[in-house]
Amino acid sequence: xxxxxxxxxxxxxxxxxxxxxxxxxxxxxxxxxxxxxxxxxxxxxxxxxxxxxxxxxxxxxxxxxxxxxxxxxxxxxxxxxxxxxxxxxxxxxxxxxxxxxxxxxxxxxxxxxxxxxxxxxxxxxxxxxxxxxxxxxxxxxxxxxxxxxxxxxxxxxxxxxxxxxxxxxxxxxxxxxxxxxxxxxxxxxxxxxxxxxxxxxxxxxxxxxxxxxxxxxxxxxxxxxxxxxxxxxxxxxxxxxxxxxxxxxxxxxxxxxxxxxxxxxxxxxxxxxxxxxxxxxxxxxxxxxxxxxxxxxxxxxxxxxxxxxxxxxxxxxxxxxxxxxxxx
Amino acid sequence: xxxxxxxxxxxxxxxxxxxxxxxxxxxxxxxxxxxxxxxxxxxxxxxxxxxxxxxxxxxxxxxxxxxxxxxxxxxxxxxxxxxxxxxxxxxxxxxxxxxxxxxxxxxxxxxxxxxxxxxxxxxxxxxxxxxxxxxxxxxxxxxxxxxxxxxxxxxxxxxxxxxxxxxxxxxxxxxxxxxxxxxxxxxxxxxxxxxxxxxxxxxxxxxxxxxxxxxxxxxxxxxxxxxxxxxxxxxxxxxxxxxxxxxxxxxxxxxxxxxxxxxxxxxxxxxxxxxxxxxxxxxxxxxxxxxxxxxxxxxxxxxxxxxxxxxxxxxxxxxxxxxxxxxxxxxxxxxxxxxxxxxxxxxxxxxxxxxxxxxxxxxxxxxxxxxxxxxxxxxxxxxxxxxxxxxxxxxxxxxxxxxxxxxxxxxxxxxxxxxxxxxxxxxxxxxxxxxxxxxxxxxxxxxxxxxxxxxxxxxxxxxxxxxxxxxxxxxxxxxxxxxxxxxxxxxxxxxxxxxxxxxxxxxxxxxxxxxxxxxxxxxxxxxxxxxxxxxxxxxxxxxxxxxxxxxxxxxxxxxxxxxxxx
Numbered sequence: 001x002x003x004x005x006x007x008x009x010x011x012x013x014x015x016x017x018x019x020x021x022x023x024x025x026x027x028x029x030x031x032x033x034x035x036x037x038x039x040x041x042x043x044x045x046x047x048x049x050x051x052x053x054x055x056x057x058x059x060x061x062x063x064x065x066x067x068x069x070x071x072x073x074x075x076x077x078x079x080x081x082x083x084x085x086x087x088x089x090x091x092x093x094x095x096x097x098x099x100x101x102x103x104x105x106x107x108x109x110x111x112x113x114x115x116x117x118x119x120x121x122x123x124x125x126x127x128x129x130x131x132x133x134x135x136x137x138x139x140x141x142x143x144x145x146x147x148x149x150x151x152x153x154x155x156x157x158x159x160x161x162x163x164x165x166x167x168x169x170x171x172x173x174x175x176x177x178x179x180x181x182x183x184x185x186x187x188x189x190x191x192x193x194x195x196x197x198x199x200x201x202x203x204x205x206x207x208x209x210x211x212x213x214x215x216x217x218x219x220x221x222x223x224x225x226x227x228x229x230x231x232x233x234x235x236x237x238x239x240x241x242x243x244x245x246x247x248x249x250x251x252x253x254x255x256x257x258x259x260x261x262x263x264x265x266x267x268x269x270x271x272x273x274x275x276x277x278x279x280x281x282x283x284x285x286x287x288x289x290x291x292x293x294x295x296x297x298x299x300x301x302x303x304x305x306x307x308x309x310x311x312x313x314x315x316x317x318x319x320x321x322x323x324x325x326x327x328x
Numbered sequence: 329x330x331x332x333x334x335x336x337x338x339x340x341x342x343x344x345x346x347x348x349x350x351x352x353x354x355x356x357x358x359x360x361x362x363x364x365x366x367x368x369x370x371x372x373x374x375x376x377x378x379x380x381x382x383x384x385x386x387x388x389x390x391x392x393x394x395x396x397x398x399x400x401x402x403x404x405x406x407x408x409x410x411x412x413x414x415x416x417x418x419x420x421x422x423x424x425x426x427x428x429x430x431x432x433x434x435x436x437x438x439x440x441x442x443x444x445x446x447x448x449x450x451x452x453x454x455x456x457x458x459x460x461x462x463x464x465x466x467x468x469x470x471x472x473x474x475x476x477x478x479x480x481x482x483x484x485x486x487x488x489x490x491x492x493x494x495x496x497x498x499x500x501x502x503x504x505x506x507x508x509x510x511x512x513x514x515x516x517x518x519x520x521x522x523x524x525x526x527x528x529x530x531x532x533x534x535x536x537x538x539x540x541x542x543x544x545x546x547x548x549x550x551x552x553x554x555x556x557x558x559x560x561x562x563x564x565x566x567x568x569x570x571x572x573x574x575x576x577x578x579x580x581x582x583x584x585x586x587x588x589x590x591x592x593x594x595x596x597x598x599x600x601x602x603x604x605x606x607x608x609x610x611x612x613x614x615x616x617x618x619x620x621x622x623x624x625x626x627x628x629x630x631x632x633x634x635x636x637x638x639x640x641x642x643x644x645x646x647x648x649x650x651x652x653x654x655x656x657x658x659x660x661x662x663x664x665x666x667x668x669x670x671x672x673x674x675x676x677x678x679x680x681x682x683x684x685x686x687x688x689x690x691x692x693x694x695x696x697x698x699x700x701x702x703x704x705x706x707x708x709x710x711x712x713x714x715x716x717x718x719x720x721x722x723x724x725x726x727x728x729x730x731x732x733x734x735x736x737x738x739x740x741x742x743x744x745x746x747x748x749x750x751x752x753x754x755x756x757x758x759x760x761x762x763x764x765x766x767x768x769x770x771x772x773x774x775x776x777x778x779x780x781x782x783x784x785x786x787x788x789x790x791x792x793x794x795x796x797x798x799x800x801x802x803x804x805x806x807x808x809x810x811x812x813x814x815x816x817x818x819x820x821x822x823x824x825x826x827x828x829x830x831x832x833x834x835x836x837x838x839x840x841x842x843x844x845x846x847x848x849x850x851x852x853x854x855x856x857x858x859x860x861x862x863x864x865x866x867x868x869x870x871x872x873x874x875x876x877x878x879x880x881x882x883x884x885x886x887x888x889x890x891x892x893x894x
Contacts, residue, residue, distance in 0.1 A: 128670045131677045131699040229864045236838055236861065243834045247827045256700045258626070258711045258813040260823060261617070263513040265474040275467045279460050312474075 003063045007056055011116050014052035014080075018109045021045045025102045042101070043091045049108065050084040057081060066129050069142040072313055076115035078143075082150040083108045100230065103157045137252035144245030145270070149305055151238030152277060156305070158231035159298030162224055166292060228291045232284060235298060239277050246270050265315070269308035276301040453531035462528060466521045473512030476504060485510060526614050529607055537604040549590035550845040550856070559845065559856030561867050567880045570848040573855065576876050577844060580869070589848035599839030600860060606833045612826030620819030622647035632718035632809040636661040636685075639708060642814050653816070655706030658692070659685045665715065665810040667770055675769065678712050680810040707816050714811025717746040717767055723793075723802040724750070731807075734767065744768060752778055752797055763796050770806045842866055851880065 021042055028038055056077060060068040068074040087104045129138075249267070254260040261267065280301060283294040452458065477484065485501040494500045508515030550556050553564075565573070570591050574584045582593040627642035640656035663681040670676050677698050684693040684705055695703045703710040717734045724730065734746040751762035761778035775783045777796050784794050786803050793802040840862035846855045855874065859866040 128672065128674050128676065131675065134677060135700040137700075226864065233862065233864065240834050240838055244831055247831055250827065251824070254820065255702065256711070258702075258709070258713060258815055259817070260820065263473070263478075268470050268474050272467045272470050275463050275470075279463045279467075282456060282460055282463075285456060 003059060006059050010052045010056040010059070011112075014049045014056070015109075015112050015116060017045050017049045017052070018105060018112060021049070022105050022109055025105050029102060046084060046087045046091065046101075046105075050081075050088055053077060053081045053084055053112075064128075067139050067142075069138055069146075070129055070133060072310075073115055075142065075146060076111050078146050079150060080108045080111040080115065082147050083111065083154075086150060086154060100154070100158070103161065104154060107153060107157070132256050135252060135256065137248055137255070141245060141248045141252055144241050144248060148238050148241030148243075148245050149309055151234055151241055152273075152301060152305055153238075155231050155234030155238055156298040156302035158227050158234065159295040160302060162227050162231065162291065162295045163299055165220075165224060165227075166295075224291070228295070231295070231298065235277060235280060235301075239274075239281065242270075242274055242277065246274055266308070266312050269304070269312050273301065273304050273308050276304050450531045450535050453528045454535045455528075456532075459525070459528045459532065462521060462525050466518075466525060469512065469518045469521060472509065473518070476509050476512065478513075479511055482510070522614070526611065529611055529614075533604060533607045533611070537607060541601055541604060549585075549587055549592050550847065551590060553847055553849055553854040556845050556847055556854045556856035560858040560863070561870055562854070562856040563870070563874055565853045565855065565874060565877055567851050568853045568877050569880055570846055570853050572877050573846050573853055573874075576873050580873055582842075582844065591844070591846035591848075593844040593846075594842065596839040596841045596859075598836050600841035602833045602836035602839070605829060606837060609826045609829035609833055612829060613823055614826075616819040616822030616824075616826055618819070619649070619822055620817050623649035623651075624815060624817040624819065625650050625652070626813070626815040628713065628811065628813045630714065630716060630809050630811045631660075631662045633662055633665045633807050639814060643708075643816065650816075653707060655708050657687050658705065658708070659689075660710070661685065662810055663694075665808040667715070667808075669771065673771070678715055678810075680712055680812065682710065707818075709815055709817070711813040711815075712810065713813045716744070716809050716811065717770065717806055718809040719807045720748055720765060720767070720773065720788075721804040721807060722750070723804055725800050726802075729804050732765070737766075750801070752799065763799075763801065765803075767806060770808050773803055773806065775801065840866070844870075853877075 024038055024042055024045070057068050057074075060074065060077075064070075069078065083104055087101055087108070090100055090104075249270070250260040253262060253267070276297065280294055280297045283297055477488070482501075482505060485504050489495060489499065489501040489504060491500045491502070504510055507517050509517075512518055556562060557564075570586065570589060574586050574591055574593070577591075577593045578584045580595075582595045583597075584591065584593040586592075624646050625643035626646060627644050629637055629642045631637055636659055638656075639658045639660060640652060643652075643656065645652075661683040663683055665678075665680045667675050668677045668679070679696050679698045681696045682694065682703060683691050684703075686692050693703070693705050697703045697710060697712050699712050702712070716736060719734055720732045721729045722732060730750075732748040732750060734748045737745045737747050745766060745768055747764060747766045749762050749764055751760045753761065763778060764776040764780070766774045766776070770788065772785050772787050774785050775794060775796060777783050783796050786792060786794055788803050788806040791802070793800045795801075838861070840859045842857060842859040842862070844855065844857035846853055855870075857866070857870060
């Protein structure tokens with residue numbers, strides 16, 4: 001079984017490389033130093049991961065004879081592949097934002113880890129395509145959906161980060177009390193994160209102490225604003241993919257199942273996801289609903305994507321049952 | 329944090345106000361570089377404002393080498409092509425639809441009241457919080473619809489959601505049945521929410537978005553450095569010329585308009601207008617969905633191979649607009665139903681060979697359909713959706729053939745199992761025994777003797793007899809029946825048009841509408857700009873572009889002017 005051995009090796013390499021990358025990310029995050037060597041290492045590591053996952057997908061494609069989108073395992077691998085593409089795109093962009101990559105790396109680890117975990121072992125061997133999946137729409141629909149999920153997950157994770165960072169203010173609103181001490185502790189991490197941004201500007205070090213807090217506030221505010229804008233752009237992009245994915249799914253359903261809309265649970269949840277992110281885009285239009293509200297909506301979207309992607313499959317409901325946990 | 333929210337939000341009403349104040353630019357484009365003096369002083373603006381011009385590709389700034397070329401020339405054609413018909417004189421006439429609207433309001437009588445009511449309704453419907461709340465409500469109802477089992481009998485809900493043990497302390501079957509949540513996606517509550525969403529879409533498109541088109545198509549100049557500095561991005565370039573800035577912006581794909589010392593440039597206008605298209609596309613999809621719901625027919629039928637049926641007998645109207653057509657008289661004959669298998673034995677595809685015959689019995693169409701490849705004829709679509717085994721054809725001791733009807737057996741899981749029974753011995757005795765035959769698909773039949781013991785497996789058409797309890801059984805054929813879904817749906821073209829428009833406009837919506845204003849004040853150029861989406865990239869892009877603007881040393885001024893005219 002050359003195929004399974006190869007697959008095994010590729011999975012393990014990518015998994016271990018990603019876990020090393022995560023530790024490097026944590027180190028740079030905590031130390032806050034711009035060590036060029038480390039960043040190069042990150043980039044190279046992600047290139048290795050990318051090629052491993054690509055190899056994994058290509059071998060599966062060659063050995064099964066169809067696009068590797070036929071079950072949950074394959075779509076999870078594809079999800080981590082799109083995450084790594086995202087990482088690469090950001091790496092090769094002129095303006096680097098490593099905090100974005102810090103969010104993506106654990107995402108790759110989790111999806112990769114989940115896909116290769118014992119939970120889905122029966123699924124590792126590739127299956128023949130069931131009749132309903134034998135269509136050219138498979139590529140369009142699944143790739144667009146997964147791409148949309150990836151982009152939206154990244155964007156909504158940024159929003160979650162904003163919420164975590166600004167959570168302190170939320171607590172201040174509710175009044176300071178000892179019970180929140182624990183939370184303050186956990187915020188120190190977030191503070192480190194935005195202080196790293198300050199380090200990059202090399203202003204903090206030159207600033208005398210009395211101005212420290214105001215400068216900190218200024219950069220903190222800038223950091224949040226940056227996150228917010230990045231999140232908005234990412235989610236808008238993901239929304240395009242999700243729209244195209246949903247529409248291609250509807251057109252495909254009209255070819256295969258007899259109607260472009262069946263209120264199948266998976267369809268319904270994809271539509272709910274779409275609605276939630278449409279709400280997100282609309283909250284940005286309103287001055288009164290400031291970034292925190294839109295972040296809350298996006299964080300809800302984060303949960304809803306997972307319900308849509310895994311939750312519905314977990315229940316094995318409806319016509320999309322080939323994506324479920326049990327092999328058909 | 330308040331400052332952040334102010335910067336973040338784009339207020340669509342904001343441009344309205346300064347459009348009123350700013351004299352509208354005369355859209356008469358004349359390329360006249362010689363008559364246009366190289367203005368560096370503010371007071372020249374008054375003299376020059378009747379002679380507007382755009383910069384041509386011939387205009388070269390000293391350091392700007394990359395930005396010359398075709399794209400620049402094309403831009404000029406573009407900006408000439410789309411000037412809005414507005415001059416300084418008809419500011420009041422051309423000033424959007426607001427003016428006539430307000431005059432209408434002054435009218436008294438019942439019409440005025442009606443008008444006010446209409447305006448009030450529109451105002452409420454187009455409010456953003458309402459739309460957001462409505463979308464949340466729709467999402468919540470849909471989620472609820474996937475958690476509550478749909479389309480079951482009332483008894484099911486009475487048992488599942490009993491009154492003595494309500495979910496969340498209040499949710500019982502009474503709620504479900506009263507609100508129609510047992511058929512959520514056609515319940516009045518859900519449809520009402522959708523209708524409200526549609527109404528608010530329409531109101532928003534009408535009151536907010538369509539006026540936006542007329543407003544954003546116009547270009548405006550800012551005449552004070554103060555106003556420019558207030559923009560999200562602002563910069564001042566000492567010893568620079570506004571013409572150079574214009575050329576560079578043009579090279580970067582901006583539409584540039586120059587009037588005296590003022591410059592206005594924009595890019596990605598489509599990105600601001602596309603959301604209007606998104607809303608219209610959504611309305612199209614909703615309209616198509618309504619037509620589908622009201623005017624379609626559907627039906628499903630399981631036809632054994634070799635039999636036929638009439639389309640009109642199967643199709644059931646789904647709404648009040650459904651009206652049968654000529655094609656409903658077509659008779660469909662199932663010539664053959666068969667499956668393809670992978671080497672591993674799994675089904676790879678189902679096929680049904682169908683013949684369509686008209687009233688006179690003449691064949692009008694013949695096609696082999698499969699999953700993902702339906703048949704379309706006269707507005708009717710026939711899908712391959714299901715299958716079953718209808719009969720086994722056997723020879724018993726070379727007698728027959730007999731057709732044994734197969735019955736589906738209830739087993740756990742989704743796998744299908746069909747069985748039939750061939751009695752052996754006295755049929756009239758109370759405990760009749762016989763041979764059982766079971767089949768999962770059309771490939772192989774498992775046979776058991778009358779004691780229930782496994783005897784063997786035979787393939788149809790294998791011509792290999794099997795001996796059970798003294799009788800020789802030969803399985804001649806397994807006859808499948810094809811499960812077909814039929815439908816007519818007049819809404820599909822509308823919905824597809826909406827889908828296409830939705831995809832395109834959503835993609836265009838990603839474009840960011842950037843606007844740049846610049847003002848020459850002495851030798852300094854003040855530049856300010858804003859963009860509605862790409863707020864991260866915009867300052868970077870601006871800084872990159874402004875780095876290219878050449879610095880002017882006083883003595884080289886005449887030379888600069890030469891290069892402009894040349």
